[in-house]
Amino acid sequence: MSENTPMLPGFEPPARDNSEPGYVETETAKQIDKLREMGYIQDHHAGQVALAIVTARQIDRLEGKGAASGQANLSRALKEVFEMLPMPEAATGDTFEAAVRAILAEAEEETTR
Template sequence: MTDEMNPQTGEFPPVLPGFEQGSTKKGEPGFVEAATLRMINKLEADGWITAHHAGPCALAIVTARRVDSSEGRGAPSGQANLLRAMKEIFELLPAPENASSDALDKALEFMTATEPAPVEGTPA
């Protein structure tokens, strides 16, 4: 028996009590998927995500959905691999806090690397 959703009915196969699907209601995103969607929407609204980020965004949403649906099911090693994949996908998305500190570092490096112009009337 598989734990994959039936694409024709949109339903998961029956499971034993205690092993039910983790999302709240059918058709609603689970906790991880909802948080991922909020993050992507915020990054898009702030201009950090553009059309060329569509692939990593889709992967992040699909992986988050998979994390939600596999909650409490499957082997721990499978869960660990899925979470590792999700972490790697998130690393593909822009990180504004890293970008802003990189820009500041570059500006500071430029300001400290250039020698000030000599001022007339002062010894060299």
């Protein structure tokens, strides 16, 4: 619906208090805090961190306003900001490789007995 067309009764989005951070902004801040605590985000990432927070805030403010394409574009932008920030390496590859090595070592040990 547009700004000029009222929503059907009972389908109006809940009024949102923009003075408090929304869900996306809150979770973005948590992720940034955790990455900072782990040492991945440093002071020289301040611009990217600010961009992530501002973008998350805009996503929250568009919620329920019928701006799906705007939300999608901002979500893509937020994803790209996080892709620019240093992240921990996924441990799944290392864990998988370690498990395979252990299985192979055990199998080799059994064949040499």
